Amino acid sequence: MPSIVSVNVEHLHLISNHIPTIGTVVVLVLMTIAFFRKDEGLKLVGLEILFAVAVLTLPVFISGAAAFQKLRTMPGISSNAIRLHQDVAIYGFVWLQIAGFIGWVALWRARRFGRAPKGLTIASFLLTIMSLIVMGRAANLGGDIHHPEIAGAATTATDFLQAKISNIMVNSPWAWPSSETVHFLGLSLSFGVLLTINLRILGAMKKVPFSAVHRLLPWGMLGFGLNFITGMLFFIGQPGQYIDSAPFYWKIVFLVVAGANFLYLTVFRKAWAGNDSPNWQAPGIDKAMAYVSMFSWLVVLYCGRMLPFIGHSF
Amino acid sequence: MGLLNWLEMLPLSVWVHESPSIWAQPTVMTFHTMGMGVLVGACWILDLRLLGVSRSIPLSAFRWVFRAVGIALVVNVITGVLLFMARATLWGTAFPFLIKILLVVASASTVVPLRKYVMSHGDTGDVDSRARMWAMLSIAAWAAAITSGRLLAYTVAG
Numbered sequence: 001m002p003s004i005v006s007v008n009v010e011h012l013h014l015i016s017n018h019i020p021t022i023g024t025v026v027v028l029v030l031m032t033i034a035f036f037r038k039d040e041g042l043k044l045v046g047l048e049i050l051f052a053v054a055v056l057t058l059p060v061f062i063s064g065a066a067a068f069q070k071l072r073t074m075p076g077i078s079s080n081a082i083r084l085h086q087d088v089a090i091y092g093f094v095w096l097q098i099a100g101f102i103g104w105v106a107l108w109r110a111r112r113f114g115r116a117p118k119g120l121t122i123a124s125f126l127l128t129i130m131s132l133i134v135m136g137r138a139a140n141l142g143g144d145i146h147h148p149e150i151a152g153a154a155t156t157a158t159d160f161l162q163a164k165i166s167n168i169m170v171n172s173p174w175a176w177p178s179s180e181t182v183h184f185l186g187l188s189l190s191f192g193v194l195l196t197i198n199l200r201i202l203g204a205m206k207k208v209p210f211s212a213v214h215r216l217l218p219w220g221m222l223g224f225g226l227n228f229i230t231g232m233l234f235f236i237g238q239p240g241q242y243i244d245s246a247p248f249y250w251k252i253v254f255l256v257v258a259g260a261n262f263l264y265l266t267v268f269r270k271a272w273a274g275n276d277s278p279n280w281q282a283p284g285i286d287k288a289m290a291y292v293s294m295f296s297w298l299v300v301l302y303c304g305r306m307l308p309f310i311g312h313s314f
Numbered sequence: 315m316g317l318l319n320w321l322e323m324l325p326l327s328v329w330v331h332e333s334p335s336i337w338a339q340p341t342v343m344t345f346h347t348m349g350m351g352v353l354v355g356a357c358w359i360l361d362l363r364l365l366g367v368s369r370s371i372p373l374s375a376f377r378w379v380f381r382a383v384g385i386a387l388v389v390n391v392i393t394g395v396l397l398f399m400a401r402a403t404l405w406g407t408a409f410p411f412l413i414k415i416l417l418v419v420a421s422a423s424t425v426v427p428l429r430k431y432v433m434s435h436g437d438t439g440d441v442d443s444r445a446r447m448w449a450m451l452s453i454a455a456w457a458a459a460i461t462s463g464r465l466l467a468y469t470v471a472g
Binding site: 177213 | 336339340343344347348350351352353354355356357358359362367368370371372375376378382456457460461463464465467468
């Protein structure tokens with residue numbers, strides 16, 4: 001499908017591939033300064049950026065896998081070099097998602113109890129360092145793709161992680177169906193939580209202070225996490241059927257929007273500052289955010305369910 | 315068989331099954347999934363509250379759940395009937411489909427005692443053990459219903 005997105009997907013990866021490395025450096029710098037200045041606010045900013053970097057790394061990963069499919073048959077390109085880069089990128093991606101998740105838990109607790117717990121902050125700092133190291137290596141190997149003369153490691157590598165995951169997802173009789181089932185269960189759980197929180201912002205459950213529904217966010221995160229993991233298994237298992245699919249790209253776009261909204265729901269201050277009380281009424285801008293949130297999740301679901309019909313995936 | 319055949323031959327069933335339009339089977343299925351998300355999500359949130367999550371929210375604040383469940387149930391019965399009609403001879407004779415319907419009916423029936431409990435116990439703190447049992451049953455039954463439904467794509471229509 002010659003859409004604008006798929007034509008430029010290699011470009012997209014070249015531009016966005018700096019996000020995980022530069023982003024994690026920014027996070028580490030901010031958090032280090034915050035540590036020495038004992039600046040609680042700056043620490044939270046660092047954690048917020050960490051979450052944003054983790055979310056934005058999803059399109060980076062997707063665009064990379066898409067670029068691989070486009071470039072693999074080009075002369076002068078070592079397919080093995082790309083595969084090696086992709087494998088290390090998978091590891092870096094996993095580390096960064098764990099860092100982002102721990103950072104999110106710290107932010108959630110900070111909003112509830114006033115400050116981010118030390119242990120979680122240190123854990124997300126260390127996990128961010130780990131992500132940077134692995135992502136740095138992935139970036140390094142990415143550079144090798146165009147310089148086969150220095151890509152020593154790639155020529156000997158044979159046993160690729162991506163191929164192993166794909167093998168299980170495609171050949172195991174239960175892997176795909178059970179992942180789909182978990183994907184549907186996780187979807188329902190996230191929907192329930194986000195419906196509750198957004199309805200509160202829109203004026204339902206007026207007697208309930210916002211902090212009480214904020215308490216439900218980790219359950220939404222649990223549902224989303226299940227879907228994120230199973231979704232990545234589908235994508236890494238069968239990338240070819242997604243990278244040319246228009247609804248798949250729209251799904252990613254709206255996932256990023258929904259991710260930004262999720263961060264907002266976690267940290268936004270208005271409902272808490274001095275009026276964490278029953279009968280809190282959301283200002284218009286937050287009501288608009290609630291509509292954006294519900295709309296984004298509906299689009300994510302719509303695009304996902306439509307994958308076999310508008311595109312050709314399953 | 316005669317009845318199932320007749321259902322499947324209705325113009326509406328043929329349209330849902332055979333039309334290449336995006337508004338036919340794909341859209342009906344997508345609405346069925348959206349309804350599922352709202353229906354099960356709303357039930358699970360109430361179940362979690364009854365089991366002790368977010369205890370600070372008064373039970374009476376959860377009455378919106380029943381309206382959401384009602385709307386989603388209507389959407390899913392309509393879309394479900396359409397999907398059934400489209401391939402009535404297939405679904406009507408498939409044992410896994412029967413299991414799915416029974417699980418959905420069982421899950422939806424747990425809403426009745428839960429609703430009765432929430433409507434009569436406004437804001438009291440502790441939830442009694444019977445209501446907690448219904449809540450656990452509701453979580454498990456919906457999970458089983460979703461699982462059996464998703465696997466129909468492999469057991470029956472695969």
